[in-house]
Amino acid sequence: MPKISEAQRETRRQQILDAALRCFSRDGFHNTTTADIVRESGVSQGTLYLYFATKDDIILALADDRHQSEAFLDALAMAEQDPVQGLLTLVDLHGRGLGDPRRIDGRRVGVQGWSEAMRSPAIHDSVVGGLKRVRLGIERLVARGQATGQIRPEVQPEAVARMLIAVFQGFVLQVAWGETLDLPACGRTIRDMIGALLTPKGRETYAAEFPDPSPQA
Structure with missing residues (x-):
């Protein structure tokens, strides 16, 4: 042969x-x-x-392939010299993916994978491991922003990372259900959430995108 x-x-x-x-x-x-x-x-x-x-091996392969694809997007965001721009890039890239109709099968299967992670230790490790890599990357961006004085020092990087991931997972679930989302409006709201993390220095750098919310004298 x-x-x-x-x-x-x-x-x-x-x-x-x-x-x-x-x-x-x-x-x-x-x-x-x-x-x-x-x-x-x-x-x-x-x-x-x-x-x-086995069928579980196929499920694991699909999860691993998805994680590799998402890791490429995450790497683009993490490579930004400016950490706040990195966070904005991350939101933008994943937002575009949510709006891509060619990815709907992947979204639906991804949600099913979350459920399977409660049953299979191997699938659990794959799903949680993929999310951990994203979480640690976001934590590093937030920590870098604190080191440059752009992000408030009292902010907890892990809390920010888990919040952003939870918001994205919620959007994935709604897209998988077939709901119609106003993704640009959702994106603007997430950007406002990021803006709330910034110091005056950070807002000065991004004045056009995050105007100072304090009342004017």
């Missing part, structure tokens, strides 16, 4: 994962069988098992 190249292996793996994503989004994890994924993907049952031993 001729060997297939690494590129061909990756293409076949992605073919299976794309089919699984559609099946899971449409029918849920528990109502989807590996036979359903085989039919959707067009590969044989034996080929599927060459890549994934």
